[in-house]
Structures are given as C-alpha cells and as structure tokens.
C-alpha cells in the first residue's frame with residue numbers, strides 16, 4: 256500500500272477549476288516560475304500571471320504568457336488593462352494569490368502595506384489567501400529585517416512555502432534562501448486551497464474528511480522537576496505537534512492537544528490541555544480516550560528524578576555534587592498502542608541520531624503503532640536550523656508494510672501531508 260503521494264504523484268486534476276493569480280517578482284528564481292506555471296496548469300489550474308518590472312529583467316512576459324496561455328499583467332496605470340480587468344478585480348478574481356519567487360523587497364512592501372506597482376497593489380487589495388515562495392540570498396533571508404517582515408506576514412495569515420537550503424544560482428553561496436521546487440509549491444497550493452474549503456454551520460466545526468473523528472495529539476517537551484526551581488528538559492519546541500493538531504482540525508477532526516511547556520499560541524479550533532511532566536501527559540492522554548486517532552509527537556523525557564526535593568537543593572563548599580537518581584517515565588505511545596481502547600490509528604514519532612529508519616521500524620513494533628514518523632535529529636542531519644527547535648523537518652514515514660521518505664519541508668507541510676495520510680487511511 257502506498258503510504259502517501261509524493262509531490263510528483265499528485266492527482267492530475269487536483270486543481271481543476273481553480274484560478275491562481277501568480278505574481279512573479281524579480282529574482283533569478285523567476286526562471287523556475289515557467290516550470291511552476293506548467294505544473295499548475297497540468298493539474299487543472301488557470302494561471303493568470305502578473306510580473307513586476309524586476310521579474311521582466313529575468314524572464315520575458317512573452318514566455319510567461321505563452322506557458323500560461325493567458326494575458327500577462329505588468330502595469331498599474333495601463334488604461335487598456337484597467338478598463339479591461341482592473342487591479343481590484345485582478346486581486347479578487349482568483350482563488351489564491353501565489354507570489355513565486357517572492358523577493359525580500361516584495362515581502363518588505365507587503366509587511367508595510369506599500370503599493371507602488373501592480374503586484375504590491377494587488378497584494379494589498381486582495382481578500383483571497385496569499386502564499387509566498389521566498390527566494391533570496393541567504394544573508395538577505397536571515398537578516399533581522401526580513402525575519403521581522405516574515406513574522407509580520409505570518410501573523411497576517413500569509414502562507415509560506417520554503418525557502419530551502421541550497422546553492423544560490425548567482426553567487427554559488429550555500430544557505431537557506433533557495434526557492435522551493437515547483438512541485439513543492441504545487442503541493443502547498445493544494446494544501447492552502449483545501450484549507451479554504453467552505454465550513455459547515457457556525458459552531459458545528461469544519462466539515463472535512465475527518466469530521467466526526469476524535470484525535471489526540473501530544474506535543475512539546477516535558478519538564479521533569481529536580482527541585483522547586485530546576486528541571487530536566489529537552490529542545491523540543493512543539494512546532495511539529497501543534498502543526499499536526501491544527502492540520503487534523505482543519506480536516507474536520509475534534510482534536511485534543513496535550514501539550515508540554517511551549518511558547519506557541521494554541522492552534523485554532525483545538526482543545527488544549529497543558530501539562531508539565533510525562534506522568535501528567537500520560538494521565539491527560541488516557542483521560543481523552545476514546546479516540547479514533549492518536550498522534551504522539553511529544554519529546555517525552557524518558558526519565559524523571561526519583562525523589563524530587565521539596566526545597567531548593569543548596570551547594571555546600573567542598574561537598575560533591577548531589578547524585579541524581581532517575582526512574583523511568585511511562586511510555587505514553589506504548590500505553591496507547593496496547594490499550595483496551597486503542598484508537599484505530601496510532602502514529603508515533605522517532606527522534607533518532609543514528610540508523611533512523613532501522614530504529615524507527617523497531618519502535619513501530621515495540622510500541623504497537625501503525626506508523627512511525629522517523630526523523631534524524633542529529634546536528635549533521637542537514638536540515639536548516641536543526642530539526643529539534645527548528646522550523647523544518649525531513650522525515651521517513653514507516654508503516655507496517657511501507658516506507659516513504661519525504662523531502663525536507665516546513666513543519667506545517669509535514670503536518671498537512673500527515674493529516675492527509677491519516678484521512679486517507681481512515682477512509
């Protein structure tokens with residue numbers, strides 16, 4: 256059984272009837288937009304292109320128009336275009352606005368609400384979902400100004416795909432800033448459009464392939480106290496678990512998210528139970544049963560301190576450091592995987608630094624899971640910023656009779672694909 260579709264295997268008419276307004280801004284990655292247009296159209300989307308002046312320095316409107324089989328819009332104050340379509344109609348007459356490549360400049364203009372050309376005016380005037388595929392030099396991407404703009408735009412509900420790690424076409428520099436590949440962008444367009452499907456009556460939750468299903472997700476680290484002021488913890492940020500809870504909710508599931516201490520906002524439409532320790536997490540998960548789906552993403556501490564000191568442990572001059580006696584924590588995934596009320600689908604994660612897939616396969620059997628999402632959390636994993644605490648992930652999804660490696664993706668995209676896999680599996 257195939258575990259999931261890779262981007263290249265998406266259904267040929269997955270975007271049938273959708274209208275994508277594609278804004279191409281000025282960067283060398285604009286050449287990839289030609290392939291992107293082809294891929295979007297191959298899936299049934301109508302692509303209406305808008306090009307900035309900068310984009311036209313890299314690819315010609317003639318080539319873009321020929322591949323899109325549509326008129327290319329370039330001017331804000333074009334008498335002919337304004338009478339014909341008009342920039343407000345251009346901004347609204349689509350299902351999604353995609354900016355690929357999105358330069359640092361266009362992101363900065365969007366974050367400030369500046370409108371000095373057709374592209375930026377459309378981006379301020381649109382009421383449609385907007386997805387950006389940034390592409391720029393790694394130094395520009397990591398600059399505090401760009402990071403601020405990215406945060407602002409994410410807070411405004413703008414979606415992002417990429418950038419990835421790679422070699423810059425123009426300078427040969429390596430780092431994060433390379434535009435996502437066209438197929439990855441197509442997958443993000445599909446996911447973004449799936450999210451904006453109409454929902455049911457207010458208060459009844461979104462409809463979707465998982466409506467009527469209950470899901471439990473664990474996320475984040477656990478904190479195991481040593482004394483009232485100290486604890487044992489790990490680097491987990493909760494990003495992956497929270498994104499999975501949100502993605503399952505968007506597909507209509509009723510989600511209980513049991514979260515260790517994290518600094519993230521609660522995902523929309525999800526019931527959040529906050530805990531500190533592994534024992535509290537286990538209790539909260541068992542209290543949330545029965546459920547159809549369990550996705551155990553939390554980086555649960557394997558051990559806790561056997562005798563937590565009631566007062567702060569003091570150091571005395573000349574004395575040895577106090578010994579820490581540890582005891583094993585309950586294994587929540589294993590408990591759920593073998594529980595009398597075992598959910599129909601149990602998914603675990605495997606954080607590994609060596610032999611990722613072999614260890615993931617052993618965990619699948621040991622813990623009674625249907626899938627293990629194995630990720631390499633070693634410093635040398637090659638994932639930009641590292642997996643634990645970072646924003647990107649590269650995983651191998653191991654099923655009882657299947658195994659599939661996904662490319663390095665935003666944790667949000669990993670969550671979308673995993674939620675889609677779960678929905679497909681529950682049929």
Ligand code: CTP
Nearest residue numbers: 551552553555584585586587588603604605606
């Ligand atoms: N897990 C759990 N309870 C624990 C430990 C782990 O529910 N006490 C879950 C995690 O949420 C994850 C899976 O088990 O879904 C694997 O976690 P991982 O830390 O990779 O494995 P461990 O079982 O802790 O094994 P080891 O540390 O020896 O690799």
